[in-house]
Amino acid sequence: MFIRRSVTAVALLAVALTACGTQQGAGQAARPESPRPGSPRPSFSPRPTCARPAEAPTVLPSPSAPSSTRSADGRQEQNGDGAPHYAENHAYRMRGSLTPQKRAWGAASAKLIRAELEKVRAEGGAGAYGAFAEERVAAALARLGCGEEHGMYISNGYYSVHTGDVCVSGRVTEDELTTKVHGAYSEPQPGTGPCVENRGGH
Template structure:
């Protein structure tokens, strides 16, 4: 949306016997007689468990993706093989090759940095961008003239608009929103033809390019 898891083996039987021994004797010794082994195993298991907030976030993201995929099956079909065709990243190489002035410029404009997208997220974002551009500029289409008209057009396409996600900037209508369930933003500016693109959320948050800096 817009804005914005057989019978016990011999080893298991030995382990069970060890647990029973610990319970009966009230000690941390295992059946092999090594102190602290049982306590150490419990601590290890506890440390490897995911925190509740992480599990909740992952469950929420999975639910959002399911809703998206059910709503836009054509987008899913188009991008199902995107992850398998991913190319290597060149970010590290380009950052090492910067001269001092370029590095300073990059630091001063870091607030404009966009998050990286997975191949699947990038594919889905671009597919949504192309879908929107086609709907707004196809033959016989009337270009929205007001923020309300643009918001209504996007809603008809399945992108309910939230506050400030549709706006007028410098006389031109534009929009920027996060497509729930994809991980990507879609940003557009009306023109002839409209310019619509997909990208990751900005490092400072949101899909609209932040203003300011230092």
């Protein structure tokens, strides 16, 4: 009798251990594996590129950081002594930072864009307030491979486009042509591309 109980207890113990092992193994299998060192990490699809120069531009060293910073709307802030929660409340107007490499590519792209927009101005035919037809500006950018997939936005002489590296934006009218290289906005103006500053508020 005692031997039968001992055998039964051993059998139950073996079953319990096997079940625990199965559960532990199942739990380990369900857990996502940690990425191995050197393995590629998943990331977002890169933006399509346009207005790319034929040769890689020269990358200049980044300037040393100043002691003061500028807020999203250009207001000077000394050592973070701005209004309480100013940065938090205006985070939607922040632009992405640019590495020296991206800034160099952006400057090269801006030069190409400027050359195409100069052709639009040289052809003349500006409309109200000296602005050219949006179709003509879009056609100029299209010659550099820039289209809707690049977040292109054109309105009343203003243009913006994302080259895949940076934003290039500015004004093209009968009287002026400007180009500005900057990062995409974290929350751009609704209904526009990633390069148009949000004029709303939170």
